[in-house]
Amino acid sequence: MTALQRYGEFFAGMQPTDLDRLDIVFVENARFRDPFNEVEGIAAIRAVFEHMYANCAEARFEVLESVGGERVGYLRWRFHFRLKRDRRKRRPVDGVSRVVLAEDGRVREHIDYWDAAGQLYEQFPVIGGLMRWLRSRLAVADR
Template identity: 50%
Template sequence: MTPSNDLREAVLRLADFYARLQPQDLDRLDHFYTPDARFKDPFNEVRGLPAIRRIFEHMFASLHQPHFVVTSQLVDGDQAFLVWEFRFRMRRFDTTTEQVVRGGSHLRLAADGRVLDHRDYWDAAEELYEKLPVLGALMRWLRRQASR
């Protein structure tokens, strides 16, 4: 097997890990991330497994039934891009409606296939803020004003 095939298989395993992720799986983060991996999204920028674990723990504590649906993936050398939908229900506000945040993750991989750098891209205003009761109305008004 060539190194690029190994990395493709590593990305497939990683996508499957995200799709099935449950709180007990956080004990296996070291199988998927290097000890000093970096993670960045619209709300966080951290380095190291303990900090990355805290982000996932917060996700499980704050949301009901959070899960990822990876809809496509691209692998080029030691980099990958996953396109995903993050599905969940709020624990507060509207607790019955499933919410969907669409985004993507740019990953840089170590030779062993573990993630060195993970950067999530998604529009916090459109995908999250507009769904919140009071803030959503303000965000929709601002969007209308900006488009005039």
């Protein structure tokens, strides 16, 4: 099993209690970036995931694919979640993470790429309507 696959397994199985073990997975000065956050260091990365678990119920990542070399790889994932105030699950969000590994196999950089506007914001009543309208205005018209 490669270091990227091990990280993918950690990521897919991560629970709030696993946040105490982030130093096994990330180097001390690791960088993490997603559409909402750009942080450096294990404490800051932990804060991002703590915030996610504080606001989302049933939050989990499903790793669909891992591709890469010895130092750089990509994880294609699906995020399943429900906001704590929701009565039902929301549509999952699909994304890709670019992962840079240190020589010891821990993560030095994790950068998420996913469409927050199309996959997340559209699920909310007011902003969703605005996002769908904007998308219809920017899309090529059917011929």
